[in-house]
Amino acid sequence: MMKKTDLDTGKMDLDYKHTLTFISPEEVDVLYPEAVRALKNLRERKTAGSEFLGWLDLPLRMGEVELLRMERTAVRLRKLAKITIVVGIGGSYLGSKAVIDMLSPNFGCEEEAEVIFAGYNLGEDYMYELLAYLEDRDFNLCVISKSGTTTEPAVAFRFFRELLERKYSKKATEHIVAVTDEHRGMLHDMAVREGYETFVVPDDVGGRYSVLSAVGLLPVAVAGYDIREIVKGAADMRNDIFNGKNDAALKYACVRNALYRKGFCVEILANFHPKLHFLAEWWKQLFGESEGKEGKGIFPATADFTTDLHSIGQYIQEGRRMLMETVVSVEKTGCRLFIPFDTEDADGLNYMGGKRIDEVNKMAELGTRIAHKEGGVPNMSIKMPALTPYHIGRLFYFFEIACGISGQLSGVNPFDQPGVEAYKKNMFALLGKPGYEEESERLKKNAFYE
Numbered sequence: 001m002m003k004k005t006d007l008d009t010g011k012m013d014l015d016y017k018h019t020l021t022f023i024s025p026e027e028v029d030v031l032y033p034e035a036v037r038a039l040k041n042l043r044e045r046k047t048a049g050s051e052f053l054g055w056l057d058l059p060l061r062m063g064e065v066e067l068l069r070m071e072r073t074a075v076r077l078r079k080l081a082k083i084t085i086v087v088g089i090g091g092s093y094l095g096s097k098a099v100i101d102m103l104s105p106n107f108g109c110e111e112e113a114e115v116i117f118a119g120y121n122l123g124e125d126y127m128y129e130l131l132a133y134l135e136d137r138d139f140n141l142c143v144i145s146k147s148g149t150t151t152e153p154a155v156a157f158r159f160f161r162e163l164l165e166r167k168y169s170k171k172a173t174e175h176i177v178a179v180t181d182e183h184r185g186m187l188h189d190m191a192v193r194e195g196y197e198t199f200v201v202p203d204d205v206g207g208r209y210s211v212l213s214a215v216g217l218l219p220v221a222v223a224g225y226d227i228r229e230i231v232k233g234a235a236d237m238r239n240d241i242f243n244g245k246n247d248a249a250l251k252y253a254c255v256r257n258a259l260y261r262k263g264f265c266v267e268i269l270a271n272f273h274p275k276l277h278f279l280a281e282w283w284k285q286l287f288g289e290s291e292g293k294e295g296k297g298i299f300p301a302t303a304d305f306t307t308d309l310h311s312i313g314q315y316i317q318e319g320r321r322m323l324m325e326t327v328v329s330v331e332k333t334g335c336r337l338f339i340p341f342d343t344e345d346a347d348g349l350n351y352m353g354g355k356r357i358d359e360v361n362k363m364a365e366l367g368t369r370i371a372h373k374e375g376g377v378p379n380m381s382i383k384m385p386a387l388t389p390y391h392i393g394r395l396f397y398f399f400e401i402a403c404g405i406s407g408q409l410s411g412v413n414p415f416d417q418p419g420v421e422a423y424k425k426n427m428f429a430l431l432g433k434p435g436y437e438e439e440s441e442r443l444k445k446n447a448f449y450e
């Protein structure tokens with residue numbers, strides 16, 4: 001049996017007892033030395049894809065100069081306009097969207113600064129409505145693309161650039177900040193030519209591992225949140241993992257892989273906190289792009305509870321038995337709200353009277369975990385003390401390390417994403433992009449055009 005650490009006690013980050021009727025502790029133990037080796041491989045840059053391991057040190061590399069420049073740019077942009085449009089897709093938007101959602105109030109958050117994301121879809125209505133919204137408003141643009149060539153953000157950038165130039169003519173440049181490659185790419189070239197302020201996506205950091213670089217941090221700073229605490233949280237988690245003080249990421253990787261080997265091939269990342277929806281989207285991209293290749297990989301799915309207990313809850317409880325579940329559990333809420341007593345008790349809720357809503361939510365969480373376990377869904381929980389920048393930083397680093405280890409346990413390169421090119425090739429051929437004539441012929445021959 002694996003050595004108990006403080007992670008197995010009250011202070012723990014990971015609770016996997018509800019998996020242990022599906023896998024034995026020995027099955028986890030067997031993987032543990034492999035996970036330790038995988039962590040060592042990461043540290044020694046000895047994994048496949050080792051040229052993309054710069055994210056491991058981002059919390060240390062993110063020094064005072066870069067942080068200060070981001071904070072100053074954020075202040076400068078907010079003085080220019082309350083609204084900032086962040087253009088990016090995949091790893092170039094999910095992390096910052098997740099943080100901003102976790103830290104913002106649910107309502108009225110746009111009073112100081114309004115950060116709106118775009119360029120992560122090709123929805124014509126989305127773009128039209130956003131352009132219409134911006135027509136009579138001041139706004140800035142933060143365009144994020146490592147490659148600088150991704151279609152969705154490039155198309156969006158063209159529209160917003162045009163609108164900014166129409167509004168501010170030569171001064172439009174002041175409203176634009178680009179986050180991209182240091183040396184190459186269309187966005188980089190354009191930024192140099194037009195004189196946009198730029199931040200760099202380091203060469204050795206892949207998109208989905210870039211949340212702790214300017215990619216993830218600049219929009220958060222623009223929204224007015226503390227990026228230093230995020231970096232500090234990540235740096236502390238890095239220390240704890242590398243110094244052997246916290247092995248929850250290793251255990252998480254081992255448990256999910258042990259379950260995968262037993263046929264549990266879908267993992268649902270669930271939450272009981274509405275602000276965590278985009279954290280799960282970020283996680284889904286991280287694990288999906290890192291592990292889903294060569295016919296292998298745990299399929300990452302997400303669920304917002306209790307909401308989804310009234311939709312896919314039925315499937316989770318009684319559908320095909322291939323699901324495992326990981327609940328990100330937030331221990332402390334930001335506010336306190338007690339359910340009132342009612343003299344009539346017409347709705348029969350007085351048994352909850354005087355209890356906090358979060359008490360009810362926590363019982364829903366526990367009840368769900370027990371029900372899912374009894375229904376054949378092994379589940380774990382990852383505990384987050386509170387939704388603060390510091391703990392968010394810790395959680396990001398935790399998942400990134402777990403993913404880098406987990407990919408190695410299933411024998412894939414967790415740092416490439418060859419499969420994402422397939423749809424692009426077809427789309428470019430169908431749109432008649434120069435250079436895609438051969439692909440276009442192939443599609444025609446196979447009568448895919450109808």
Ligand code: PA5
Nearest residue numbers: 090091092145146147150207208
């Ligand atoms: O993880 C990845 O590499 C991708 O999901 C990218 O983040 C995404 O495709 C956006 O790429 P780019 O930043 O080059 O526009």
